[in-house]
Every structure is written in structure tokens, then in C-alpha cells.
Amino acid sequence: MSSVDVIVPCYRYGHFLRECIESVLAQTEVEVRALIIDDASPDNSGEVGEALSRENRRVSCIHHAVNKGHITTYNEGIEWVEADYYILLSADDYLLPGALGRSARLMDAHPAMGLSFGQAITRMEGEAANLVPSSGDGWRVLSGSEFIRVSGAKNIVPTPTAVVRTSLQKRLGGYRVELPHSGDMEMWLRLAAHGDVGILDQYQAVYRLHAANMSARYYASQYLPDLQQRKAAADCFLDTCSDILPDAGHMHRRLIELLARETVGFASSAFNAGELDLSRQLSEFARELDPAVVRSGRWMKLAFKRCVGTELWNMMRSPMQRMRSRARHEG
Incomplete structure (x- = not known):
């Protein structure tokens, strides 16, 4: 059985954190661990994270005494991962049932694949997620060059669905501090330069859209x-x-x-x-x-x-x- 480590950066998302972690622990067909990294949140994120780690041995929680920012937090998580694959899952998002198993099966079958991703459902603040049926059970494998041509100058990968081969990530290094708002895009391009990319037709995660989103504040500027x-x-x-x-x-x-x-x-x-x-x-x-x-x-x-x-x-x-x-x- 393949293993997946899940990095959960958390800043002021204590009220979302339990739903996020429970979605990770409910994944089937893979062995999972989760690391909550509380980046000096002023809310109850630390208390919620500690409670979750006490409740389940597969969950660990660490706290920053001062806020280090998301790039440093991501890279700290990448240093921690040991599983076959890993995923970065913001504490305000959550996985859909079977997501990690589907990704792992695809990547197990294609050893040259460094990255796989699927579709994400957007959940608006104050609304229930519109859990529409899966769009299908198919998948595609693109060469790295094909993926770069398809993605163009945009980030087409929904981050809460992106599963990365750990050995390749360790070889290529972490996120770049000089790219605080396009680090994901650069990372997918870098991974694609070194391996194939898998695209799943299924909905893999829920992306929660709300006023506190860092990306929403950034793009609105x-x-x-x-x-x-x-x-x-x-x-x-x-x-x-x-x-x-x-x-x-x-x-x-x-x-x-x-x-x-x-x-x-x-x-x-x-x-x-x-x-x-x-x-x-x-x-x-x-x-x-x-x-x-x-x-x-x-x-x-x-x-x-x-x-x-x-x-x-x-x-x-x-x-x-x-x-x-x-x-x-x-x-």
C-alpha cells in the first residue's frame, strides 16, 4: 500500500482545521500521515491542532513562535515528508473521499510521473459545498513538455488536488522565497521539466473561497x-x-x-x-x-x-x- 504525507499549513484557520484533518484521516487505499504547522496563529489553531494530534497518532502538530510566512512553512513541511507521495493542503480546504487513493494508483502505475492533479470544487463562504457527481473516472498522462504547453502562463493546477512524488521533490528542492505569489506555478513547471504529469477527471478536493483567503486579498489588489x-x-x-x-x-x-x-x-x-x-x-x-x-x-x-x-x-x-x-x- 502506498503512503501519502499531508502537510497542513495553518494560519488563523482553527475553525476549519478539524474538517480538513478529518478528510485526510478518512482517505482509503493509502497510508496517510498529517503534519499541522501552526504559523503563530492568533486564534485557537494551536489548541485545535494539539487536540487532533492527541486523538490520532497519524497527526502531528508543530507551532511557530513567530510567523514565518507560507513559503518557509511549506518548505518546512517538505523537509518532514517521508512517504511515497505528499500533498500540501491548506487548513481551510479539504479532500474528497478516495482522492489520495486515486492519485496514488495513477502514480504507482506511472513511475515517471512526478505530479498528478484533479478537479476541485469551490465552496463559497457560508454555503455548503456543491458536491456534484464526479465528472468521470478517466485520466490522462502528459509529458512534461505537453503540460507546460497546455498550462501556458497560468497556474492550472488546483493546489489541494496536487500530489507530488516525494523523491523527485526532495531532489529538486522546495518553494522559492522570491516567488510568494507564483510559487505554485513555478513548482509545477519545475516538476514537469523532470517528469510526466497525470490529470484525473475526478473531483479531488474542496477549495474554500472566503474573505480571509490570502490569494483573494492578493488578486483584489x-x-x-x-x-x-x-x-x-x-x-x-x-x-x-x-x-x-x-x-x-x-x-x-x-x-x-x-x-x-x-x-x-x-x-x-x-x-x-x-x-x-x-x-x-x-x-x-x-x-x-x-x-x-x-x-x-x-x-x-x-x-x-x-x-x-x-x-x-x-x-x-x-x-x-x-x-x-x-x-x-x-x-
Whole structure:
């Protein structure tokens, strides 16, 4: 029977922690252990973690005297893991029944696979999880290069579903402190450069969306910091994987081109919202990423919008949206 270690970073999520850990202990077909890392939470996370560790010998709990941040906490957990596979599971998320068994079976059958992931259900704050039936029982295996092409300049892996082969992770090292908001994206690219990636059709975990999410607070602070971090992740991928993948340079250029196009799209959205300074910053960043983006259709559309001005563009925009909507319904 394969084994899976589960790292559970926790900061101010004491009220979610028991549900998270119980979902881990209920997993079948694998041997599991869980490590709760309380990062100096000001709530009752430490007390809940200690109670859970007393109740079940498979659960351990450690506490930080001062807050060390999520990257340091993740890496501390990676040093602890010993099982065949491991997963990072935030204390506010939880696994669905059989998730780890499905992942382990797939990875057992494909020794070259360094990473597997599935789908996640989003649970909104104050609502019960919409536990829809599984989307299927299939799976796909992508080569690392295929995964990098499919993912592009985005993080397509729901973190609470990502199971990693421990031996490969130990060889490649942990998360990078210089990438606090795109560390996951860089990690999946790095793992993919060294192994295959499995994609399960099933729902594997529930991602809880609420006001206290670190990612929600970050992305709400405008587009630019996220785009800059994704650029840094792509650059880090090139620096660390160019000796492994013969076409890493081409892959990097493709990631940057896609990111530039996406940035122009955000600049256009900011223009529509009347955030003209943000739109200008985003378009300048897009051109820095890829000077050729100025020949794209997105850039030309944004240039036209700027020529006509926000007031006239928004007057033109509503009729065009109605026409597109009518065409979709009639089609």
C-alpha cells in the first residue's frame, strides 16, 4: 500500500482545521500521515491542532513562535515528508473521499510521473459545498513538455488536488522565497521539466473561497503584481530548467508571449472600468514583456478605444454587446 504525507499549513484557520484533518484521516487505499504547522496563529489553531494530534497518532502538530510566512512553512513541511507521495493542503480546504487513493494508483502505475492533479470544487463562504457527481473516472498522462504547453502562463493546477512524488521533490528542492505569489506555478513547471504529469477527471478536493483567503486579498489588489510574479516564475523556470529541456528557451518565449496577450486583455478591462492609469501601466508592462504584442488584435482594439475615449467607447459598447448576445442566442 502506498503512503501519502499531508502537510497542513495553518494560519488563523482553527475553525476549519478539524474538517480538513478529518478528510485526510478518512482517505482509503493509502497510508496517510498529517503534519499541522501552526504559523503563530492568533486564534485557537494551536489548541485545535494539539487536540487532533492527541486523538490520532497519524497527526502531528508543530507551532511557530513567530510567523514565518507560507513559503518557509511549506518548505518546512517538505523537509518532514517521508512517504511515497505528499500533498500540501491548506487548513481551510479539504479532500474528497478516495482522492489520495486515486492519485496514488495513477502514480504507482506511472513511475515517471512526478505530479498528478484533479478537479476541485469551490465552496463559497457560508454555503455548503456543491458536491456534484464526479465528472468521470478517466485520466490522462502528459509529458512534461505537453503540460507546460497546455498550462501556458497560468497556474492550472488546483493546489489541494496536487500530489507530488516525494523523491523527485526532495531532489529538486522546495518553494522559492522570491516567488510568494507564483510559487505554485513555478513548482509545477519545475516538476514537469523532470517528469510526466497525470490529470484525473475526478473531483479531488474542496477549495474554500472566503474573505480571509490570502490569494483573494492578493488578486483584489489589482492585476499587475500577479502578472509580475508570473513573469518571475517563467524566468525562474528558464534559469533552472534550460539544461533539462532542450526547448526550454522556446517554451519560455511562448509563456511570455501568452502573458503579454493576457496583460493587454487586463489593460482593456481596466480601460472599460475607467481605471486609465492602471490600463496604461498594464499596457506598458505588456510591451516590455513582448514588443511584438503591439501588432496583435487585442492591442489594436485597445488603441482604438483610447482614440475614441472612455465615454464614447462605453456608449458604443452596450449596443455591440447586445448584438453579440442576440447572435449567440439566434445561432
